[in-house]
Amino acid sequence: MFATTRFLRSSKYRLFSSLSLKAVAKPKTALTDPFLLTEPTEPFMNPLETSTSVSASIKDHISKYQDARPFMLIAGKSLIINLFCYPQSKGCYLADADGNKYLDLHAQISSVALGYNHPAILNACKSDEMVIALANRPCLGLLPPTNWPEILEASHMRVAPKGLTNIFNTTCGSSANEIAFKTAFIGYKKFHGIPDTISEEELATCQDNIAPGSPELAVLSFRNGFHGRTMSTLSATRTKPIYKAGIPAFPWPAVDFPKLRYPLDRFEQENYDEENRCLDLVKAAIETNPIPIAAMIVEPILSEGGDLHASDRFFQELRRITKEHNVVMIVDEVQTGVGATGKFWAHEHWNLDSPPDIVTFSKKMQAAGLFYSDELRPLVPMRNFNTWMGDQPRSLIAKAILDEIEESNLIALVNSTGKYLISHLKPISIRYGRVVKNVRGKGTFIAFDCPNQEIRDLMVMLLKAEGVLINASGSNSVRFRPPLILTKTHINAFLPRFESILNKIYKQFWPQ
Amino acid sequence: MFATTRFLRSSKYRLFSSLSLKAVAKPKTALTDPFLLTEPTEPFMNPLETSTSVSASIKDHISKYQDARPFMLIAGKSLIINLFCYPQSKGCYLADADGNKYLDLHAQISSVALGYNHPAILNACKSDEMVIALANRPCLGLLPPTNWPEILEASHMRVAPKGLTNIFNTTCGSSANEIAFKTAFIGYKKFHGIPDTISEEELATCQDNIAPGSPELAVLSFRNGFHGRTMSTLSATRTKPIYKAGIPAFPWPAVDFPKLRYPLDRFEQENYDEENRCLDLVKAAIETNPIPIAAMIVEPILSEGGDLHASDRFFQELRRITKEHNVVMIVDEVQTGVGATGKFWAHEHWNLDSPPDIVTFSKKMQAAGLFYSDELRPLVPMRNFNTWMGDQPRSLIAKAILDEIEESNLIALVNSTGKYLISHLKPISIRYGRVVKNVRGKGTFIAFDCPNQEIRDLMVMLLKAEGVLINASGSNSVRFRPPLILTKTHINAFLPRFESILNKIYKQFWPQ
Structure with missing residues (x-):
């Protein structure tokens, strides 16, 4: 039904994931x-x-x-x-x-892709298509405009990470991660071989915010990770305590992210051991946390937390462990995405055998949202839904940004x-x-x-x-x-x- | 310091809250x-x-x-x-x-203020100011443009509900309510006469999502109320169970909203008793809930829940009870705001002695956010913060909408x-x-x-x-x-x- 592979082959838009982003043009210089x-x-x-x-x-x-x-x-x-x-x-x-x-070199907390007043973006902002989209904000999930599939193809789907064929558009990085968490929770039964039905008892108890309707499920995150400041994403955020103090939180666990020593070639063994220590913590958390862990969220580079890096092997192991335990792997590319690490998505550096289950984006894309796998499509519609379901003008700007990234x-x-x-x-x-x-x-x-x-x-x-x-x-x-x-x-x-x-x-x- | 009264008097923008929205012009007709x-x-x-x-x-x-x-x-x-x-x-x-x-008569789930392709909005969308704002999305909370105070005055502050002199701009109704909840939690100590400081223990424990740093505090909401679908707002939402089932929730309570019988004049006594029954439930929840209730959220008309109304007296009593118990009263005007009920804000119908502590908005305003009282200004900055802190183009559209509401x-x-x-x-x-x-x-x-x-x-x-x-x-x-x-x-x-x-x-x- 969701024949994205077919689409990608037939699309008029070139893909420029790591697969296709060859040096088609000599990069421009200031001169x-x-x-x-x-x-x-x-x-x-x-x-x-x-x-x-x-x-x-x-x-x-x-x-x-x-x-x-x-x-x-x-x-x-x-x-x-x-x-x-x-x-x-x-x-x-x-x-x-x-x-x-x-x-x-700050670029609005890493959210400016092409600098200020770039002609490609100015032209998009002056277009008739933009004026209509801005002046008539539709419910994109309910009464979408006829050109919505074209806009989706020309913007977000064009850079859909390998294996992730579905999109949910939001309006900021926090809401992208909120919906990513909900998508993982909704997919929990399927991931764990439990029949994907909702019982009368679940329908009744969820209205009282109690189990089984409101299940106790957790998102595992890393210390020094930042995933947003709405209340569920704040529960996964572990940077500055002033962001969290005084705000109720979900009882979700966090484990250490590796602290690598530099230069890397001098501390190869220490860093290898440090990464293994953290991987063991991840395994232990998944296996022993009192609340079942439905999802793990990680930034490719822990950015707000001090630009903490780990090796490709570390992330490959995270993917292996989460797969083995049927934990949804969410890669938060809100800050790392859209080219800044030298690949379109930072997680492309890892060469994973099997893609993450969800990738979230915002900032330099100007539009926000999440890509997710077919497996995570909810069986019943409307389980994730809201009035606007994205931001059409920002998707048009995303298209202009992607065009310019490719052309230049x-x-x-x-x-x-x-x-x-x-x-x-x-x-x-x-x-x-x-x-x-x-x-x-x-x-x-x-x-x-x-x-x-x-x-x-x-x-x-x-x-x-x-x-x-x-x-x-x-x-x-x-x-x-x-x-x-x-x-x-x-x-x-x-x-x-x-x-x-x-x-x-x-x-x-x-x-x- | 936040001399809004002074500002309002001196502003070049007329206010058109209930106070000033006299019939200055004969309304236009289709003819x-x-x-x-x-x-x-x-x-x-x-x-x-x-x-x-x-x-x-x-x-x-x-x-x-x-x-x-x-x-x-x-x-x-x-x-x-x-x-x-x-x-x-x-x-x-x-x-x-x-x-x-x-x-x-659906208007994109109640979010279209002036119909489609209204010239006032089209003109705003074609303006140079709009193009610059769209093409250069700034961190409005960190590196705002020089015209940001003017935009705030010409759009949102112009219709700030009486007594609410502060604004926090967001990008949708759910995030407005998320920040409203956080604002109430941050204000909890002050509202309850506890010294408004953050201890070392709180700073340490919040990183583990445990008390006292992540306190157990609740938001009280009403059955059939709808406040959004991010995870904390979903914990306060009680409309369709399919929205909630399978998603972990904060253990927050809900009480019945009055079910009035119509015609009202025939069932005066029954409805009075029904409202008193619900008010007693509110009092009982605040006094006996195992988790302290920091805030109560209510829509002036429970819209998604079936257009449930209550009398002005009911809401006056809610304000009295919340004041008496130092509970932050949040009025969710995401659907009722911006004129549709015959006053700019639906809560103006109530003639409260003392204003709500927080009013949230979105939909017909096109821009979203919350107004809140001086008392709820966090003592320490950055406790509520994010990258974009609002949506300047949508604030410019809000200005155009407000101009047209006033002029016509x-x-x-x-x-x-x-x-x-x-x-x-x-x-x-x-x-x-x-x-x-x-x-x-x-x-x-x-x-x-x-x-x-x-x-x-x-x-x-x-x-x-x-x-x-x-x-x-x-x-x-x-x-x-x-x-x-x-x-x-x-x-x-x-x-x-x-x-x-x-x-x-x-x-x-x-x-x-």
């Missing part, structure tokens, strides 16, 4: 891409900016209605107050209300820019070894550690003062999350500023 | 509104449509990727298969792929059209008393009951065959959820078709 030629050539900090800046006054205005304190907290300090001018931003450069132009071969660009950045960060981590540690990453999804949170926060602040926006990550890490269009030219603008602030940090902490 | 003059004059059913319709073939196409069974389930039957042509739809008329034009005085139109509809439904419910019972409603938010689900489903199907889309509600009710632009002309197109199908139903069930 050859007419769009990037319109960018600033380097960050610009307005010397006239004062403490009574435009941003500060607008921030006071916003704070009447909305909690504006996060604006001041990029690096845990209250000094950083900015409002931004999106019409004046371009490519990898973000303009603020005080005349500054930042090189943006941006995944090849990500790989070459990422290699270039790593090739400079590694020597820096030797020259400034007290501050820049454990350089790691795939594509431009790169991070390093600082010795502690104080120095990390100072680094993020100093970089901002030099015109570079970058993300803190975990307790003491810094992560690069640039748009996919980042080139060597941007890295060349970053590096001298980075070295300059490293010298400042050295002078402050190690004055001799 | 005077140039937009409505471009609508079809009545439903059109294409006589050429066959069982191998265009819709059916597109539906097969979609079903490769997305569960298409809901399209076939509008009335619980498999006969109704349609895909829709939004560019060809206009006002209250929705066009499908088979050449039919339906009078749409649509709330007065809702009241006059609603009265006209009721004045015809009441006699019909006498003439066809076996089928149309308990006509009730406010504004155009009108419903009636059928004797059973079979006849109700048949009615929805027969109306569709006559070119009228309408919502089923609860087990045996039919609800009118038209756009706010509905006029007497639309009602006049509906009534003869309604009588025609009532005659058919009578002939089928009572042939003598």
